[in-house]
Amino acid sequence: MTEQDFIHKRFSLAVRQFSKFFKISLSKMFVHFFHLIKRFAFKFLNLIFSIPKYMRYQPKVMDWNTLHVYGEHECQSSEGGKDLHQYLIGCEKNPGHTQFIPVHLFSLHHLPEDYRDIDLYDMIMAEAQLTVRVDVKIISPNRPQFWPGTEQPYPFFKGRGKKKKRFGSGEIDVYKYVNGHGYDGHGSRHDIDGNPYKGDDHSCPCKQCRESKTPSDVWWVIIVRTATHVVFDAVEARQTSLRLFHDKEDSPTTILNGFQIGNANVSHDKCSLSLVTWDVIGAKLFKMVECLYAKTSRVVLKYRKRSSEKLNFIVSHPHGCSKQVSLGRWVVNEKVSSYNNRYDTTRLTYTTCTCPGSSGASVQCVGVANSHYHSGALSGGRNVSGAGFYSCKNLL
Ligand SMILES: [Zn+2]
Numbered sequence: 001m002t003e004q005d006f007i008h009k010r011f012s013l014a015v016r017q018f019s020k021f022f023k024i025s026l027s028k029m030f031v032h033f034f035h036l037i038k039r040f041a042f043k044f045l046n047l048i049f050s051i052p053k054y055m056r057y058q059p060k061v062m063d064w065n066t067l068h069v070y071g072e073h074e075c076q077s078s079e080g081g082k083d084l085h086q087y088l089i090g091c092e093k094n095p096g097h098t099q100f101i102p103v104h105l106f107s108l109h110h111l112p113e114d115y116r117d118i119d120l121y122d123m124i125m126a127e128a129q130l131t132v133r134v135d136v137k138i139i140s141p142n143r144p145q146f147w148p149g150t151e152q153p154y155p156f157f158k159g160r161g162k163k164k165k166r167f168g169s170g171e172i173d174v175y176k177y178v179n180g181h182g183y184d185g186h187g188s189r190h191d192i193d194g195n196p197y198k199g200d201d202h203s204c205p206c207k208q209c210r211e212s213k214t215p216s217d218v219w220w221v222i223i224v225r226t227a228t229h230v231v232f233d234a235v236e237a238r239q240t241s242l243r244l245f246h247d248k249e250d251s252p253t254t255i256l257n258g259f260q261i262g263n264a265n266v267s268h269d270k271c272s273l274s275l276v277t278w279d280v281i282g283a284k285l286f287k288m289v290e291c292l293y294a295k296t297s298r299v300v301l302k303y304r305k306r307s308s309e310k311l312n313f314i315v316s317h318p319h320g321c322s323k324q325v326s327l328g329r330w331v332v333n334e335k336v337s338s339y340n341n342r343y344d345t346t347r348l349t350y351t352t353c354t355c356p357g358s359s360g361a362s363v364q365c366v367g368v369a370n371s372h373y374h375s376g377a378l379s380g381g382r383n384v385s386g387a388g389f390y391s392c393k394n395l396l
């Protein structure tokens with residue numbers, strides 16, 4: 001063997017050994033790489049499935065500019081002390097008001113045939129008892145020229161600072177306080193954000209009790225929810241009174257006033273007014289609220305699987321006259337934002353009848369836990385709510 005042959009042999013051996021080593025390494029590397037990919041895929045899938053469904057669901061979020069581009073407000077103004085019945089008779093939106101049912105005549109037979117259910121009927125009647133006419137006497141000087149973020153005129157801007165009688169609708173809610181601890185109609189001691197209902201003191205904070213040596217340790221906070229374009233701010237709240245139980249034209253007059261402004265969200269067109277009382281009206285209204293909450297829970301449980309049928313109802317005071325029920329369907333439920341892991345903030349459009357005077361009325365969706373207040377009428381004949389809570393899990 002020549003030296004050249006020897007070198008050639010050694011070289012071939014080295015190449016064979018190298019390629020054998022390389023082949024093993026390559027296959028090992030490939031196995032290792034595949035293993036890494038597999039692990040990464042599993043981790044990724046685990047991560048995806050560990051995210052709750054409501055967080056994965058990302059529907060279209062509304063642009064603020066589309067919020068109020070077409071809604072025409074539905075407050076009923078009263079010019080020169082004109083009788084409200086004249087507005088009712090001369091109505092151009094719903095002549096004859098055939099789709100409105102006077103609340104004292106409302107019966108099971110007015111419900112669609114497959115919804116003739118006593119719990120639903122009771123819920124509508126309980127909602128009706130807590131529906132009020134909202135009377136406002138002044139236009140706040142603080143009203144803006146446009147709806148936020150739009151060039152859409154804001155209602156009553158032109159008359160700001162002036163006296164002007166107008167009517168809307170609203171819904172009453174009540175919280176009971178005992179020794180400074182409050183609870184709602186479900187008996188829950190915490191609000192939607194998990195904060196406890198708590199008074200500043202152990203006794204009633206009303207003016208009378210603050211001046212008394214024996215203040216009451218039980219009191220009620222009466223809340224009325226309506227639209228911000230009905231009651232805009234503290235200036236208007238001071239000039240607001242509620243007419244309760246106005247079921248028929250000859251119903252006795254029950255008036256509540258002395259409200260303070262609570263939350264007023266102009267973009268969402270939703271506001272609340274509050275009144276503290278230790279009077280018997282607090283106890284009476286709280287019982288009605290407990291009844292409404294209980295009936296709503298039953299109806300949500302019974303009908304949540306049929307919520308896609310989109311039945312809804314509104315109880316309001318069209319033209320500032322006596323209370324009427326209207327039934328219809330909601331058409332679109334558009335998400336405005338996520339609120340928490342139980343609720344989205346959405347805006348509804350619906351076929352359910354409303355007239356001037358219906359602004360601020362609660363819009364109730366059958367089989368859904370929601371809280372929306374009527375905002376206006378759209379040009380195509382549909383009506384629209386302000387932004388409100390809608391349970392994304394369809395649970396109370
Ligand atoms: Zn009308």
Ligand SMILES: [Zn+2]
Nearest residue numbers: 204206209278
């Ligand atoms: Zn008091």
